[in-house]
Amino acid sequence: MTATPQGNASIGVVLTLDGSRTTTTDDSSRYRFDSVAVGDHEVRPSKTGSTFSPSSRAVKITDADIPNVDFAQTSTAIPADSVHLVRIPAGTFMMGCDGTFLCDATAQPRHRVTLTRSFLIGSTEVTQAVWEKVMPINNSEIVGPNFPVTNIPYDSITAFCNRLSVLHGLRPVYSGLGKNTNVDRTANGYRLPTQAEWEYAAGAGSTSAISGIPDPVPGSDREPYYKEVDKVAWSRGVTQGANGPRAQPVAQLRPNAWGLFDCHGNVSERTEGEAYPYTTEDKVDPDYLPYISRAVVKGGCNGLRDKVESSISMWSRVGELLKDAPYYVGFRIARTE
Known part of the structure; x- marks a missing residue:
């Protein structure tokens, strides 16, 4: 039998x-x-x-x-309150940029986006302490419990999200692998934020390149601006390791107006969705799926030097292959209420 x-x-x-x-x-x-x-x-x-x-x-x-x-x-290993989430209200905002300060072509044209549902998003990037309680292997190049987990391909992130969802009694979001991954938007489990959710939450109502810091006047001395940016972002190679700029433990600098840390700098963050070109059309709850090969990472990292570069602006978007696991890319989790 x-x-x-x-x-x-x-x-x-x-x-x-x-x-x-x-x-x-x-x-x-x-x-x-x-x-x-x-x-x-x-x-x-x-x-x-x-x-x-x-x-x-x-x-x-x-x-x-x-x-x-x-x-x-x-x-009992991963209490729900060990993953701190911030509630972000539904709303409408202007996504992308229009060729002004710190604006790359991949983030143009600026267009109106409406998010019809509130959602929850991590106040920090996922740390190695949380990752190691869920996943068997930590491949991060810079190791420490409060450092963001890095060196992780897309499929490992979705596996983490599903496992954490099960541990917390939530319905998993993901099935399938790679570009054939299915994302169940009706599930209440953990997932990556969409590109629009990430940008809306990172901006926290701000319309400048770096949330809460006015863009500098053209032609003005940039050093005062850079000093303000250094209060919210590890972004100019200011923390050196043996091989150059390195990631830092999360939540050391000033958060944005909605309580999110390290949206600018430290490590870039994977979001959900392919790197499709923007259009001028208004969008409602865009997800930029299905995948072709590249997921968008946002927020920039600490590998930059000397100046503030466009990759750390809240509207920046860079495509990374789903299978890649760079040392400078981490992620934060989100979930639908």
Whole structure:
């Protein structure tokens, strides 16, 4: 006889049958015991940092496989409040730029975007401390618990989001891989912010290139402006490592008006959506899907030198291959309310 229990336990949960045989949930959070004898049995789940309800289940095998032996998992390793999210209200804003200060061609033309639903977004980039509680490997070049996690391809980010969603009892957003990834907009789980959501949240109502800092007057001395930017952004190579400018721990500088840290500088951030060209047409909840090959990263990084460059403006957009895992790119999470 074969028992095939299928449940909502998370990835990496160990299931013990009758106190001796064990198996582990797979990437789909499923588990299986083969060749189970007819009779009464007990299944007990376990995972470091989690509790389960019930703590075990009785299973009676007759002459058929047994489906749906489920357990409700509560993570004690990743409390929900360890991932601090800021609520961003629905609204309309002007996305992109019109050829003025710190405006690249990829961010033009400026156009009106309406976001019809409020959403939640991380106050910081995802740290390595949070990443390591969910994922088995941390490939970040600069290592430290409060540093942003980097060196991660798109598929690893979506896997992280899905796993964290399951740990917090939310419905996962992603299925599929690479350019064939499906994004379920009805799900309440964690995901990348769309390009529009990121820019709206980073701007926090500001219309200047760097949120909350007026653009300099053309022809004026730029040094006072640069000093103001240094209060909100690691952006000019001001923190040197052995090999040059390096990332910094999150949330050390001044946040924007909506409480988001490091939107400008530190590490660039992956957003959801292909690097399609902008148009002048008004947009409502744009997602820039499906993918072709490149996801947009925004916000710039600390690898710049001497001056403030356009890549750290709130409207900048640079395409990175989905499979790439640069040392200067991280991400922050979002989710639909």
